Amino acid sequence: MWCVPVGILCKQHLAGEHAEHHQLEGTILRHPHGEAIAEGHAERGNIDTTRLEERHDDLAAEMERRGMNHDSPLDYDGPTFGAGAIDVERNREDLLERCADCAARARERPTDA
Template sequence: MTRMWCVDPELLCRQHLLGEHKELHQLVGHVRAGNTNAIHGHAERGQIDTSRVSARHRTLVAEMERRGYNHNSPLEYDDSLNVGNVDESANLVELRERCVDCQDRIDSANH
């Protein structure tokens, strides 16, 4: 599943940080392959915002590097689709419910 969380990357656990990063590359792969149905499906479910892909990739990579994770996958992407919208506040609530590791990070950031 492709999902751009778009929350503050410091709040993502390792798995969700690396997962969102990988999914950005997959999303761009779908765009390049012309898989429009997949892209519009994700967009309708509020999982992606193609206009934010490049900036989001830069943000995630900066956080990965800050944590000392490897990054060897430059992403060249010029958005011409401009589809989808992401609600990061709702995503933060969902991540917190879904993942104890993200929950720890979110709760300790609030103190």
């Protein structure tokens, strides 16, 4: 969960972060060690399940705005992991360093970035 403004995500990172939300839900609810895995992600500040549904919906709306297919609603009702754990500023720096496409989008959208 990058949780950066959705407008700066390149198509790949937008689709990728969206897919991670569904994977995380599946892991927590169905993987035999799902809760331990989620605990680990939460400790590293990678996830915050209190934001899972809202962030998913933001990503899905942005995908639709860009003409990408979205037909996978997410209605998370499971246990809480990582409340308040995500450092958006750090994630933003990390992402823009790793991805030239996201960095270019951020430069074009200074109010989002």
